[in-house]
């Protein structure tokens with residue numbers, strides 16, 4: 001049977017030239033106009049299948065999840081000892097065990113006792129914005145640290161550096177062509193004294209970051225539990241469960257728990273910070289969205305308090321802003337690649353075992369037939385005519401699909417809502433001005449990594465309290 005359709009492939013290099021390093025999701029969206037909603041490419045003998053419509057994603061990743069939920073083989077992740085992180089764990093018993101704990105801990109019901117913590121964290125963020133409005137990307141990871149470990153992040157805290165550096169390092173190392181050993185696994189056996197092929201310094205740095213990411217925060221929780229000062233957190237709940245076990249089983253379970261929590265920490269810090277930064281980009285570029293949102297908040301919440309989760313069902317416009325943010329500036333435009341574990345046939349096409357399976361989530365969520373004028377930030381897409389919220393399950397593609405779908409998506413949903421509602425209730429976000437009073441164009445600094453992500457790192461805007469009432473409200477809540 002033939003492979004799925006795709007561009008013509010060349011001897012040896014295959015479709016290397018068809019897979020641009022910058023924004024391949026745009027190239028794949030173009031290709032799918034010509035070849036259809038499932039594409040086949042080959043790069044140096046590696047089969048790559050790109051899924052370009054919600055129905056193909058559903059057929060393959062959801063209905064046949066058992067054979068499309070592995071990760072590609074990236075030997076470098078084993079060499080530098082980061083394959084314990086859930087995103088890199090190969091499909092099998094160990095992944096299932098960790099994933100079960102992650103899903104159980106991060107489901108909406110398990111997170112609802114933490115609503116107040118999310119609100120308090122957001123109030124602290126408002127306070128920091130008031131004190132240093134240009135610094136809105138500082139304290140990335142505050143919410144994750146507080147929720148997962150009950151840890152209160154300090155100014156320039158060293159503890160947050162390892163997971164952030166690790167995520168940048170690993171996502172670079174798995175890029176096609178970036179690490180020779182991923183393509184020629186036998187290279188890992190070459191002794192460290194052989195020049196050019198030595199991974200020694202990489203291994204040293206990688207392992208150190210990996211161990212710090214896994215151990216430092218959990219050691220903090222264990223010591224706080226011993227002193228009786230541990231506040232409630234996902235880690236404390238999990239460690240209390242481990243305490244009920246005895247002998248080697250307890251040690252094994254503690255290791256699994258450390259890996260699950262470390263994975264949340266690593267996968268959750270920069271992604272959440274990027275989504276939050278995109279909110280400020282959208283508000284700066286679309287003042288009319290801001291005005292409409294503020295009008296709804298003022299009428300539902302009033303000006304004498306900050307929004308809470310109880311207001312959520314009456315704030316459909318804020319809900320729509322959050323959905324549009326996930327669609328408009330995607331952190332993972334092609335998610336994290338999956339891999340197939342068996343030869344299979346779909347719609348009469350042959351998909352070989354070991355294929356890299358990619359969802360072009362960006363292509364689907366920017367398809368003008370599904371989302372007219374897709375580059376415009378337009379929350380109205382998610383509203384019915386009467387102004388009520390219209391849910392759209394396709395948006396979940398921003399979090400991948402099938403068995404590997406992001407387990408942190410409910411936490412993102414909650415925290416993004418709370419940040420958007422709270423910021424809009426008390427601040428105006430506008431273009432920044434230079435020393436001559438001229439508006440500075442909106443030009444976000446982004447880090448694009450062709451396989452894994454597109455992260456908004458920084459950009460300039462002006463964040464000012466809406467008025468004296470708003471300023472007082474922030475001070476009351478931060479100090480309360």
Ligand code: HEM
Pocket residue numbers: 086087088099102263264265267268269271272275331332334335336337338398399400401402403404405406407408409411412
């Ligand atoms: C805006 C924020 C976020 C976005 C856009 C995002 C997106 C994604 C995507 C696209 C994947 C790959 C899914 C797949 O393979 O099909 C993923 C995996 C993952 N995410 Fe997230 N994520 C976000 C935040 C978080 C948070 C806050 C956490 C934890 C608290 C988290 C934990 C994870 C984990 C553990 C995985 C690996 C799942 C697996 O391999 O089984 N993510 N995420």
